[in-house]
Amino acid sequence: MPRYQRHDATLPSRPVLVIALEGWIDAGFAAASATAALLESVRTEPYVTFDPDGLIDYRSRRPRLRVDDGVRGQILYAEPQLLVGSTPGGTGIAVLVGQEPDFAWRAFSADVAALAVELGCRLVIGLGAFPNGVPHTRPVRLAATASEEALAVQVGFVPGALDVPAGIGDVIGARCSEIGIPSVGLWARVPHYVAGMPFPPGALALVEGLNALSGLSLDTSELQKSAEATRHRVDELIAASEEHAELVRRLEDQFESYGPGESGISEVGIDEALPSGDEIAAELERFLRGEA
Numbered sequence: 001m002p003r004y005q006r007h008d009a010t011l012p013s014r015p016v017l018v019i020a021l022e023g024w025i026d027a028g029f030a031a032a033s034a035t036a037a038l039l040e041s042v043r044t045e046p047y048v049t050f051d052p053d054g055l056i057d058y059r060s061r062r063p064r065l066r067v068d069d070g071v072r073g074q075i076l077y078a079e080p081q082l083l084v085g086s087t088p089g090g091t092g093i094a095v096l097v098g099q100e101p102d103f104a105w106r107a108f109s110a111d112v113a114a115l116a117v118e119l120g121c122r123l124v125i126g127l128g129a130f131p132n133g134v135p136h137t138r139p140v141r142l143a144a145t146a147s148e149e150a151l152a153v154q155v156g157f158v159p160g161a162l163d164v165p166a167g168i169g170d171v172i173g174a175r176c177s178e179i180g181i182p183s184v185g186l187w188a189r190v191p192h193y194v195a196g197m198p199f200p201p202g203a204l205a206l207v208e209g210l211n212a213l214s215g216l217s218l219d220t221s222e223l224q225k226s227a228e229a230t231r232h233r234v235d236e237l238i239a240a241s242e243e244h245a246e247l248v249r250r251l252e253d254q255f256e257s258y259g260p261g262e263s264g265i266s267e268v269g270i271d272e273a274l275p276s277g278d279e280i281a282a283e284l285e286r287f288l289r290g291e292a
Contacts (some may be wrong), residue, residue: 003054003111009047009084012092016214017116017176019126021080023100024167027190028199030129030140033223034206035097041218042093044085048115052077055101055108080108082115091216094119100168109168113175124176124183125210126169129202131195135251136234140205145170145185147177155184155209186210191251194234200226 020035056078066073080098087093094116101108116124126145134141144155173183186209188202204223211218238244 003107004048004050006048007046009045011047011119012084012086012094013090014120014122015084015086015092015094016216017094017096017112017119017121017124017181018210019096019124019169019172021096021098021100021168024169025128025130027129027131027188027192027195028197028202030188030190030199030202030206031127033198033200033203034127034210035095037203037207037220037223038093038095038210038218039083039097042085042087042216044083044093044095046081047084047094047119048082050080050082050098050108050111052079052099054104055080056099057102060102061099082112084119087216087218089217091214093214093216094121096172105168105171109172109175112172113179113181116176116181117179121176121181123214124173124181125213126167126173126183126185127206127210128167128169128185129188129190129206131192132189133251134189134191134255135248136191136194136199136201136231137248137252138255140201141189142205142209143187143189145173145187147173147183151182151184151213154213155186184213186213198230200230203227 018035018038020031020038022032026032061078063078064076066076078099080096080101083095083097085093085095096112130143142155144152144157146152146155146157167185170185173185176183186206188205190199190202200223204220204227207218207220207223210216211220238248
């Protein structure tokens, strides 16, 4: 039985393949927001729709049912799709969207890699974000999980050896690397105290990184406005508490003490008497709802 269905589509020339599947870590909803900005900037059309029956655990992620006045309507399944398109300047792009599969990762990754070869993809880029002990007052840095040292150096990376759970983006990237297509995961380092709510500066960093690596020239003007407004709102909350301001100052000092690729994953050098990231996050959520 075929694992996917093809659609008639205008195929782009030597596209970059962007892995934008939902389901793995996405602090500040940075990857989701970056994907939304990408799809608003580029007109795409479906090239392949994957059969979700062998990929998705419906007990964990149930299909959506539309009910109108008690009458059952359409049932929507979480079908991963490969979209294709080109920027106004003619740069090709393919975007893998939908839910990260629960099953058959190796078969799914092999299918995506074969489709990448079929499309003539020149580069595979995954999008993600993780919470980090960094301040919101500084530019969001990216960390790479790359197929080669040159890409890792270009993006920035967390130094040393890490043993972390893998997302499907890196599994697909590894498979593509095996067949000669370079790949890199772009990970935005989002301040831990805003990781549970939308943080547009993280999305902006991802789109800027995507532009720099791929030559796509995606429009970032709206993300820049949203990023500035968000930082201003967080500034207002932080200014209202000397404890919060002290934590941010400590994070700023820590941030400045590391090189571009060296900011640590964990919080270090923070007094126990200072509020935790969770405490700031809870107050920030109340503040943004107008309750503080």
